[in-house]
Amino acid sequence: MSTVNSTPSDAPSRDAAARAVPDRDVSAYGQVRAMIASGELAAGAWLRETTLADRIGVSRTPIREALNRLAAEGLVDLSRNKGAQVVDFSTEDVAGLYDVRSGFEPHAVRLSVPHLTDDDVAELASLSVRMEAVVANGGDMDGLSALNAAFHGIFIERCGNRHVATALQAVMRPAVVAHTFRKYSEAALRRSMQHHAELVAAADARDGEWAEAVMRTHILAARNAAGDAPSPR
Amino acid sequence: MSTVNSTPSDAPSRDAAARAVPDRDVSAYGQVRAMIASGELAAGAWLRETTLADRIGVSRTPIREALNRLAAEGLVDLSRNKGAQVVDFSTEDVAGLYDVRSGFEPHAVRLSVPHLTDDDVAELASLSVRMEAVVANGGDMDGLSALNAAFHGIFIERCGNRHVATALQAVMRPAVVAHTFRKYSEAALRRSMQHHAELVAAADARDGEWAEAVMRTHILAARNAAGDAPSPR
DNA sequence: GCATGTGAAGTTGTATGCAATGTCTTGACG
């Protein structure tokens, strides 16, 4: 980070969820988001405030705040006086997101690599290893999504401009609920993990151009693996 | 648009503010945002919930929703148990946003032009004329920002992918509060208005490539006019 | 004089009650 909020004490609430791997976020927002990410709340499902409030064990007020924030982030659709429902990602939506990411994220990576601390690289490496472990165990694709979001989030947060970071987060977030990893083939998963490892290597070498190239490869491969042909431009 | 929300009846509340020119948005969100855009609430100023509630004439509840949304959009900073303050855009922040926009918005424009209806083009033309009128009268730069946001918003909303639109809106929004037009020279303002007129012409001709080129020119010129040298890459 | 602890004031976080709006069922009428 650059300008504001460098002390750990006054971390804004949204950083707590955006940062690294959310070790079970206890906030209403975090819980609702986790339900969406896990598929417990399916696409198109209505989110009733009282239902969620009862399930999470708080009143409607924090639930409403969570829904508003999720709506601002594009994870739920709000209709006035009718309620919120989980967004439904069409194939075109997902393809569009990959288009945007392929244009921006490599750039962000090149900007961020020079700013990475040794700790950042260590965390990237850790996340990469943990993701490989999940894949090796044939495990939990949604957990993998969370780790993946944390991995990519590190680059985005360190890109040197907080507003650019915010905008890029807006592009990244929907990926959490799109369940793209579930569509991956075994080979595509393995390739994706290799890209992560190579990104760690490039980051460790502080080679922004290398990292940028790998990231572009990574995203274009992902667009294919998610089951979408390259969109005509 | 593709999947959800094609009927006009159930338009989500945030569309009301994002759409076209907000003819004085009466929602708490709209009012607070207008205060920020007008400079009535300066950068760095603390936003006290009770103060805003009294001034706008509602209770704290809708104020809190507004602040949460503005925080998600990156227009205010939230600190838990401390409150919200208007973001302070550094020169680097603005430059970074122009970098991002120069990368994406031309692309979005090329995608959107084929989708534009005659009504869309007419509205673009109307906005362009109104902006020229403001400049000719030497008038209100913040009003100009609003018109400009509406102008660019039309292209973004019609780009064919709602999530791409959301992401680009995230990049655009800060421009409203950065008061960039105030820094423009007379010549830069005039040039900017010419770009708008040419964008209308390209849109009217449904020539996406032309529009894309003009938009790239427009943004790069704006980056300069806002007082920033091209950022080193 | 400086650091530290304690208290009060102010502000945000949450819960709850009520009004307004939307939806669905049920009944009557053509």
Add this chain to the structure above:
DNA sequence: CGTCAAGACATTGCATACAACTTCACATGC
């Protein structure tokens, strides 16, 4: 039998009250 209207139900929007936390001032001890 189909259509429409009216009312009951469910849900959201807003206001208010209280609890928790932060911050600032002031006094106290070193």
